[in-house]
Amino acid sequence: MGEISNGTPEISHSKRLDYISWHEYFMATAFLAAKRSKDPVTQVGACIVSDENKIVGIGYNGMPIGCHDDHFPWGKEGHETKHLYVCHAEMNAIVNKNCTTLNKCRMYVALFPCNECAKFIIQSGIREVIYMSDKYAQKCSTIASKKMFDAAGVEYWQYTPMNRRLVIDFSEIDWNSMQQVPTSPLKDLKLQES
Numbered sequence: 001m002g003e004i005s006n007g008t009p010e011i012s013h014s015k016r017l018d019y020i021s022w023h024e025y026f027m028a029t030a031f032l033a034a035k036r037s038k039d040p041v042t043q044v045g046a047c048i049v050s051d052e053n054k055i056v057g058i059g060y061n062g063m064p065i066g067c068h069d070d071h072f073p074w075g076k077e078g079h080e081t082k083h084l085y086v087c088h089a090e091m092n093a094i095v096n097k098n099c100t101t102l103n104k105c106r107m108y109v110a111l112f113p114c115n116e117c118a119k120f121i122i123q124s125g126i127r128e129v130i131y132m133s134d135k136y137a138q139k140c141s142t143i144a145s146k147k148m149f150d151a152a153g154v155e156y157w158q159y160t161p162m163n164r165r166l167v168i169d170f171s172e173i174d175w176n177s178m179q180q181v182p183t184s185p186l187k188d189l190k191l192q193e194s
């Protein structure tokens with residue numbers, strides 16, 4: 001927003017052009033969910049989207065409900081590893097769904113799904129998987145996933161982001177220059193601080 005000579009903000013009448021695409025929006029949502037993960041090595045987020053571009057499920061990798069993050073292992077070596085316990089992001093996104101069916105949905109996920117999640121994805125009716133990293137491409141579990149997706153007709157493709165970075169800046173919106181009733185929480189916070 002620019003400013004006209006008398007100090008009043010100038011309001012543009014044409015639409016913004018630097019908005020993010022649907023793919024960017026949903027992949028970024030998966031990455032934001034991954035920020036909730038306590039896994040010290042690999043943080044994964046998944047976002048399920050309907051054929052009307054509505055988000056219907058979100059998840060990240062974490063311990064099951066009731067299995068406290070501080071009481072279960074996060075290591076990869078030895079008998080007791082995180083792999084015995086952690087729920088994968090894809091599985092969590094599926095069980096967290098807020099609609100009756102995931103038929104014809106697509107999933108945005110930070111890491112290519114393992115074979116166990118691939119089974120869940122296929123059985124749930126998800127038709128497309130958009131992933132970012134394929135760092136375990138050589139693992140038997142990833143090879144098995146691709147074999148099952150190919151047989152079941154689930155499409156998958158690697159996402160290449162338009163922007164390397166997407167920054168969320170909570171101070172970006174200048175609440176003070178806006179007339180709002182009631183005032184926003186951020187504005188109240190600023191008033192309390194001053």
Ligand SMILES: Nc1ccn([C@H]2C[C@H](O)[C@@H](COP(=O)(O)O)O2)c(=O)n1
Nearest residue numbers: 041042044061086088089112113114
């Ligand atoms: N598609 C995937 C693959 C893995 N995860 C989770 C499971 C673990 O918490 C972590 C992988 O750990 P690493 O072996 O890389 O130390 O990521 C998932 O949620 N989805």
